[in-house]
Amino acid sequence: MDQQARTAALDVETIPRGRMLWRFVRQIAFALISIVVLVVAFGVLNPRFLSGGNWFHIAQQVAVIAILATGQTFIIATAGIDISQGSVVALSSMICAIAIVDAHMSSGVAIVLTLALGAVIGAIIGLSVVVLGVPPFIATLGMLAVALGAALLTTNGTPVFGLPNGFQEISQGTVLGFPNMAWIAVLLALFSAYLLNKTRFGRYTLAIGSNAEAARRVGINVPRHLLLVYVFGGIVSSLAGVIYLAYTAAAQPTSGANYELYAIAAVVIGGGSLFGGVGTILGSILGALLMTILKNGTQLAGISPYVEQVILGIVVVGAVYVDNLRRRLR
Template sequence: MTTVDHTADVPARPGDWVRERLSNALSEFTAAAALVVLFVVLSFASPHFLTADNLFNIGAQTAVIAIIATAQTMVIITKGIDLSVGSVAALAGVVGAITVRDLGFSIWAATAVAIAVGGVAGLVNGLLVTVARIPPFIATLGTMSAARGLVFIITGAVGVYGLPESFQLLGNGEILGIPFAVVLTAVVAVGVAFLLSQTRFGQYTYAMGSNLEAARRSGIPVGRHLTAIYVLAGLLVGLGGMIAASRVNSGQPNYGIALELDVIAAAVIGGASLFGGQGRIIGTLIGAFLIALVRNGAVLLDISIHYQMVIVGLIIWAAVYFDQYRRRRLESRG
């Protein structure tokens, strides 16, 4: 049986490992503190914030960002990036909506189709990165353009309407008063967190992100594993796209434009490093809630979408700067 050389994915000395763990915990604590502060501020700033309808809306909105950010986190841990998530989510949602309206599929069958669409897109990304040796940034940029073009071709740039009420189950349904989308998010988050922290799949993922060449020399099937990560990420993006379509009871060809910014921000805010090798799902969930609150609060306070884009951009700058600062501190102490 092949063994993994863990020198690729953990610091050389116990003290370094402890400092890195504390640094990761600090990132998550800082994001959680910012989330609490923002929640309190919005509670006083808008009388509509703490209403049941708005909290339900935040839960559903967070679900889409969180699920897709979970997919992005896995890719970022490998020192990659996926810029195609918004376009692929739109394609998956549109295809799912069409299968219900035109082919008479149930919501569950349509969801399976949407997830499969995301998986195919993930496979394309994975093969472009591992077989064609195209850098992830360029590979997924191409997929972003191609997927968006397919959406417009399929729909004629017109939304898919005329869907049955049952189509809203994923995005607007409830289980014991809890949004169904939130339940799905919890299942996805627990599953991926377990996969990354308790399995060889996770060990390989972190090892590749920390030192790809060392991981390869340790016997890790780098190409196959990296492709599997992109496929799994694509499956989750497909699910997120279907939830988003279900929320508005339609397939929208313009959905997901700039969504990659929100999910990258959520992952980085939660402690995932764009330099690879670091990231936890709990941190990503905190980051997703923070981004969702920013978006929701901006709408309640009548802040223009253009200012929202500026705010998210500033958040990304701050998160990446903090990540670089952490790494410099760890390197200087090492």
């Protein structure tokens, strides 16, 4: 074991606290500043944007993106990427709806079944990466097509309605005046932040993204860990599908379109690096909030949804540019 390998793999543990705090602030600064600018701009364009009712709606809208960004954070931190999230959301919502409406399963059993599906999808992606040597982008691109096709095949492209009110309360209900779906996103974020920052799993995730070979030399089982990261990502994507289904009260085989782009942009805007080794859950949540504010504000401003898609593309490219800029400034 050479000193270079040990240093690279354990970097996350040896950085002084003051330096780590400064790095963290620098990572989330762009997202925070951008949020403030957008809030002011959209508030001027349409005073309704600042209303309590609209912010309640933003809290609902941000939940699914934030959940997906949480899973994407771990994957991107390993220098991977998952562009299948939107299709997995669609397939998961279809399977969950069919289990409840057509198979007459209880909501709890249907949710467990759906999360198990997400784990299997994540395992397939992970095995493709670590066993077959398929690059993460290609592995998840293939899963994007498979999951979308499977979602369409389940009902020949027909939506599924008739979900019970109790199931819909998972997302549509409130606790202390705050949407349930937003509470779920917050709880997942807290758990994920602990997992990433306070556990061996998180340290290994960042170490692999920094230098996979160095991580291997200090004894980290890189293939097994990557497999677990993708399984976690698959479960999170399926959870987002369940939350989205309960929010919309109907399963659409094309739901979740572009959500993977929002999630990837959220992670990068929030300080994550597409080159791996860097990522914060708080930053990703702030990135998700920024993306939601952008979407909500353009709608209230009367901007065409087609223009919104153009803006999304620009934001994704801009996020990558910011990532490169941060890397040069380190």
